[in-house]
Structure formats: C-alpha cells, structure tokens
Amino acid sequence: xxxxxxxxxxxxxxMVVLASTLGYVLASLAxxxxxxxLGANPPIPQSTIDxxxxxxxxxxxxxxxxRYFIWARNVVSGDFGLTIxxxxxxxxxxxxxWVSLRLLIIGSILGSVIGVALGVVSAVxxxxxxxxxxxxxxxxxxxxxVFLLAILLKFGAISFNNRIGTTFFFTIGxxxxxxxxSSWELLLNRLQHLILPxxxxxxxxxxxxxxxxxNAMLDVLGSDFLRTxxxxxxxxRKSLFxxxxxxxxxxxxxFFAYSFGLLVTGAPFTETIFAWNGMGSWFIVAVQSNDxxxxxxxxxxxxxxxxxxxxxxxxxxxxxxxxxRLR
Amino acid sequence: xxxxxxxxxxxxxxxERLTRGALIRRRFLRNRLAVAGLxxxxxxxxxxxxxxxxxxxxxNELDFLALLQPPSRDHWFGTSQIGGDVFALTTRGLQxxxxxxxxxxxxxxxxxxxxxxxxxxMGGKVDRSVMWLIDALxxxxxxxxxxxxxxLYRGRTWLVFVVLLAAFGWMVTAxxxxxxxxxxxxxxxxxxxxxxGVPAHKIVFRHLLPNVASILIIDATLNVGATILSETGLxxxxxxxxxxxxxxxSLIAEGTASALTYPWLFLFAGSALILTVxxxxxxxxxxxxxxxxxxxxxxxx
Numbered sequence: 001x002x003x004x005x006x007x008x009x010x011x012x013x014x015m016v017v018l019a020s021t022l023g024y025v026l027a028s029l030a031x032x033x034x035x036x037x038l039g040a041n042p043p044i045p046q047s048t049i050d051x052x053x054x055x056x057x058x059x060x061x062x063x064x065x066x067r068y069f070i071w072a073r074n075v076v077s078g079d080f081g082l083t084i085x086x087x088x089x090x091x092x093x094x095x096x097x098w099v100s101l102r103l104l105i106i107g108s109i110l111g112s113v114i115g116v117a118l119g120v121v122s123a124v125x126x127x128x129x130x131x132x133x134x135x136x137x138x139x140x141x142x143x144x145x146v147f148l149l150a151i152l153l154k155f156g157a158i159s160f161n162n163r164i165g166t167t168f169f170f171t172i173g174x175x176x177x178x179x180x181x182s183s184w185e186l187l188l189n190r191l192q193h194l195i196l197p198x199x200x201x202x203x204x205x206x207x208x209x210x211x212x213x214x215n216a217m218l219d220v221l222g223s224d225f226l227r228t229x230x231x232x233x234x235x236x237r238k239s240l241f242x243x244x245x246x247x248x249x250x251x252x253x254x255f256f257a258y259s260f261g262l263l264v265t266g267a268p269f270t271e272t273i274f275a276w277n278g279m280g281s282w283f284i285v286a287v288q289s290n291d292x293x294x295x296x297x298x299x300x301x302x303x304x305x306x307x308x309x310x311x312x313x314x315x316x317x318x319x320x321x322x323x324x325r326l327r
Numbered sequence: 328x329x330x331x332x333x334x335x336x337x338x339x340x341x342x343e344r345l346t347r348g349a350l351i352r353r354r355f356l357r358n359r360l361a362v363a364g365l366x367x368x369x370x371x372x373x374x375x376x377x378x379x380x381x382x383x384x385x386x387n388e389l390d391f392l393a394l395l396q397p398p399s400r401d402h403w404f405g406t407s408q409i410g411g412d413v414f415a416l417t418t419r420g421l422q423x424x425x426x427x428x429x430x431x432x433x434x435x436x437x438x439x440x441x442x443x444x445x446x447x448x449m450g451g452k453v454d455r456s457v458m459w460l461i462d463a464l465x466x467x468x469x470x471x472x473x474x475x476x477x478x479l480y481r482g483r484t485w486l487v488f489v490v491l492l493a494a495f496g497w498m499v500t501a502x503x504x505x506x507x508x509x510x511x512x513x514x515x516x517x518x519x520x521x522x523x524g525v526p527a528h529k530i531v532f533r534h535l536l537p538n539v540a541s542i543l544i545i546d547a548t549l550n551v552g553a554t555i556l557s558e559t560g561l562x563x564x565x566x567x568x569x570x571x572x573x574x575x576x577s578l579i580a581e582g583t584a585s586a587l588t589y590p591w592l593f594l595f596a597g598s599a600l601i602l603t604v605x606x607x608x609x610x611x612x613x614x615x616x617x618x619x620x621x622x623x624x625x626x627x628x
C-alpha cells in the first residue's frame with residue numbers, strides 16, 4: 001500500500017509539472033501580449049512596450065525556452081509572476097481560489113451524493129416512477145451544455161422572484177455588497193447567492209452519476225453473491241447496502257476523477273453567467289487579454305485539481321477494494 | 328403437404344436473408360427512442376440546409392424596418408436588435424454546429440482508431456508512449472487547451488478550430504479502441520496474418536480495426552453530441568466560431584442579454600441545440616444496443 005501510494009504521488013507530481021508546462025508553452029505560443037498596448041492614442045513607443053513586456057517576462061522577442069525556465073523557477077519558489085495589469089498573480093489567485101473551490105467542492109459533493117443515491121433507487125426500483133422520471137431528466141440534463149443550463153436557471157429564478165415580488169434567488173455575485181445584518185443573515189444572504197451557481201454545477205453531476213450508478217447497481221443486483229447473501233438470511237436492505245452498494249460504488253470513484261474535469265470546464269461558464277470572481281471567469285478574461293502568466297496559473301490550478309481528484313479516487317478504490325489493496 | 332413443404336423451404340431462405348447488417352438494422356428500428364432520435368437529427372439537417380432556401384431573408388441580411396420584432400409571416404422566428412432574421416441566423420448557426428460536430432467526430436474517431444489500434448496491437452514501447460500521451464492530454468480539460476489556443480484561429484478559417492477540437496478530443500475513444508484491440512491481438516486470424524508476413528500496419532487497418540468497427544461507429548456518433556456541446560460552449564464565450572459567422576453558441580450568447588423580454592432571440596437556438604444533442608445521444612445508445620445487445624451501457628471500456 002505504501003509503495004503504491006509513493007508511486008502514485010510521484011506520478012502525480014510529474015503530471016502536474018507536465019500539464020503546467022504545456023499550459024505555459026501553449027499560452028506563450030498563442031498569445032500576443034503586445035496587442036494590449038497597440039492602438040492606443042497617443043501611441044505607446046515601442047521601447048516602453050518592450051520594457052513592460054520584459055517586466056512581465058512575456059516578451060515574444062526572447063526565446064521561449066529561457067522565458068519558460070525563469071517562469072518555472074519562480075513558480076517553484078511560489079511566485080506566479082505579474083498579470084498583464086501588473087498586479088501580482090499570487091494575490092489574484094488567493095482572492096479567487098476559494099470562490100471556485102467552494103463552488104466546485106459543494107457542487108461535486110452534492111452531485112455525487114445525490115446522483116449515487118438516485119442511481120441506487122432507480123436500479124432497485126427499475127422501471128418505477130422514480131426511475132423513469134430520473135432517466136428522462138438526466139438524459140435532458142446531459143444534453144444541455146452548462147452555459148445553457150445556467151442561463152435557464154437564471155431566467156427561471158428571475159421570473160420566480162418577479163412572481164413572489166421579492167428577491168429570493170440572487171443571480172449576480174457571491175453576496176450583496178451593500179448588505180448589513182447579523183452573521184446569520186449574512187450567511188443566509190450568501191446561501192441565496194450560492195444556490196443557483198452550485199445547482200448549475202451539481203445538476204450535471206447528478207445526471208452523470210445517477211446514470212452510471214444505476215447501471216453498475218443493475219449489474220450487481222443480478223449477481224450470485226447477492227443471492228447468496230439473501231439465502232444466508234440477510235434482509236433485503238442489509239444485503240443491498242453491505243454487499244451490493246459496496247461493489248457497485250467502486251467504479252464511481254474512477255468516474256469522480258473524470259467528472260471533476262467536467263466540473264472544471266463548467267466553472268468558467270457558471271462564474272461568468274452569475275458574475276462570480278473565481279478562477280474560471282479569470283481564465284476567460286485572461287485569455288481575452290492575452291495574459292500568459294494568469295492563464296498559466298489557472299491551468300496549473302486545474303491540473304492540480306484534476307490530478308488530485310484522480311489520486312483521491314485511486315486511494316479510495318484501494319481502501320474499498322481488497323483486490324486492489326493486495327496488489 | 329404443400330403447407331409443410333413451404334415451411335421447410337422458407338427456413339433456410341429466412342436464415343440466409345438475415346445478415347448481420349439486417350439484424351442490426353432490425354434491432355435498431357425496434358428501439359423507438361433511437362428511431363425518434365434519428366428522425367430528429369435528420370429533420371435538423373433538413374431545417375439547417377433546406378430551410379434557408381425557403382426563407383425570405385439571408386443570415387447576413389439586415390431588415391432595418393423590423394428591429395426586435397416577434398415572429399411573424401416575414402420573419403418566422405422574429406428579428407434581432409439590428410434587424411437580422413432570427414430564422415436565417417438560427418439555421419446558419421445550426422449548419423455550423425452540425426458540420427463542426429460531424430467533422431470533428433470523424434477526425435477524432437479516426438485519430439483514436441489509429442492511435443488506439445497501434446497501441447493495442449504493438450504493445451511495448453508504442454503502447455506505453457501512446458498511453459502516456461493520452462494520460463498527459465487528459466489531465467487538462469480540452470476546453471481549457473482549445474480556449475488558450477483560440478487566438479491562433481482568430482481571423483482565420485473555422486477549419487483550424489475543427490482541427491484543434493479533433494486534436495484534443497480523441498483520447499477517451501482511443502483508450503476504448505486500445506483495450507478492444509488488445510483482446511483481439513491473440514486471436515487466430517491475427518496470428519495467421521502475422522505468420523503470413525503481413526506487416527503491422529496492414530494487420531491493424533485490415534484485420535483489427537474492421538473488427539472494432541461497431542465501437543468506432545458508436546463512439547463517432549456519441550462524439551458528435553459531445554463536440555456540439557464543447558463547440559457551442561467555446562463559441563458562447565467567443566473562443567469558437569468567429570463573427571461575422573454564427574454558431575448556435577454565439578447566437579445564444581447574443582440572445583441572452585435581452586432574452587427575458589424578447590424570448591425568440593434565444594428560444595429557437597437553445598431548443599435546437601438541446602434537441603440535437605439529445606437526439607444524437609439517443610441514436611448513439613440505440614446503435615450500441617443494436618450492435619451489442621448483451622452489453623450494459625456503462626461498460627465503456
């Protein structure tokens with residue numbers, strides 16, 4: 001087990017380095033940071049532009065490999081450099097990272113727990129009302145892109161607010177900036193802001209997990225060991241949970257890693273549509289303004305997230321499944 | 328007497344008639360959802376490519392006398408803020424999204440077949456390096472990579488966008504193809520070909536890939552839906568199909584600003600998008616059930 005862990009963590013580190021390198025190199029090749037200074041009136045002299053680009057470390061005149069190593073050395077010592085607006089990337093990162101993490105963590109936990117529960121119920125009561133409704137709804141959700149889902153949720157919430165005559169769902173920002181009240185009321189206010197973005201992330205997850213969990217559970221339901229468990233006198237409920245679910249939930253751990261990538265893809269849309277200042281909306285602004293350092297920081301962040309979820313999934317599988325542990 | 332003779336006659340005849348293709352077609356046609364999906368996809372194509380021929384206005388034509396008008400006889404889906412005909416725009420966007428979806432699905436599945444086929448057949452170093460590449464590319468969501476590379480095709484043809492989407496969308500299918508080829512590698516017909524001195528690339532293309540054709544067809548179909556989802560997402564943010572051209576994604580992006588008061592700006596593009604992707608996934612699932620009725624849907628690998 002220890003060997004296995006060490007190997008996995010080593011692999012994790014290599015992949016993080018690789019992915020962030022890929023991100024930096026692609027961004028450096030595709031972006032033209034000097035376009036931010038062109039077309040100004042009066043025109044900025046070339047020497048000033050060069051000085052600014054040199055200061056950011058993104059001057060295309062310098063060889064890419066040299067820029068990369070300077071960037072990499074700084075990142076290893078914990079400094080992601082400057083944004084195109086000459087702010088510290090680290091500062092921006094620390095301000096935004098929790099906004100996104102809160103969204104992604106709550107969204108993925110809600111999505112996986114509700115999805116798995118729904119999948120189990122659908123499988124146990126196959127072709128029942130719950131199963132049929134869940135199938136139709138999850139198929140439609142899986143065919144709806146995140147941005148469309150978020151927009152529809154937003155519209156639904158606005159018309160709901162109009163109908164009840166007061167703002168129940170907030171559709172812009174993380175909290176009301178002019179809000180004053182006790183800490184409880186502040187928490188409530190934050191929750192009212194949180195609900196829609198989290199839902200737009202979680203609904204896709206629920207649809208995704210419930211489909212896979214249903215199929216995995218159906219596989220297990222027809223298996224011999226479950227019949228044996230019932231034959232030796234276990235109640236239906238006990239056999240389902242102790243023997244059935246434990247096996248059927250294993251593949252979900254692998255899907256968890258995969259679906260986290262989907263969530264990371266969804267965050268830019270959700271954050272933009274609900275005007276959250278997270279990593280995702282930063283990424284979009286950074287791509288639009290040819291900001292190499294910021295984009296590389298976001299890419300490194302998502303690489304760490306995706307790989308970490310993969311690592312956790314592997315450890316979870318090893319912990320749950322004796323067949324993996326023994327290897 | 329004559330009756331029983333006919334029964335005896337008809338048995339071998341009906342056996343002969345039921346080729347594998349016919350069997351699959353029959354299984355597919357029995358699946359009501361899949362047939363409905365196929366009909367919807369077909370009608371989307373008709374709407375996208377034949378519809379504009381009957382409309383009064385072209386997608387890049389502006390009617391300055393009708394700004395923000397609701398659906399009417401002249402403008403079937405209404406008009407936009409600057410007088411663009413929403414029907415023409417929606418069909419144009421649907422065309423782009425469908426073509427991009429199809430092209431990317433074909434390219435990426437082809438790439439996946441080659442990479443997965445060779446990795447699975449050759450094993451050893453080839454396999455390890457392909458798998459390593461797949462793992463490395465899967466770390467970063469392809470959305471992020473393509474968005475970062477979007478300045479490269481700004482102001483150029485949308486075909487560059489297609490190539491990028493395909494280049495970063497083949498990995499999952501390649502894994503599936505690889506494990507399927509690995510299970511075929513030791514079969515007798517492959518051995519026989521090897522002993523006759525058939526070179527590796529011929530074995531992969533002539534003997535292995537045709538045997539995983541069902542996987543390729545199913546995945547190509549499902550990839551159409553996945554591609555439409557990512558293409559519209561990128562276009563929504565302005566990283567995909569570039570203006571003045573439109574895709575369903577950029578139409579939805581333009582429509583959302585005032586969609587609550589003028590729902591036709593957004594409604595048609597949005598429902599066309601959801602319907603198309605839903606229908607494609609029904610067709611894909613129907614194909615999977617038809618090719619391999621014993622399989623459980625979750626068994627992707």
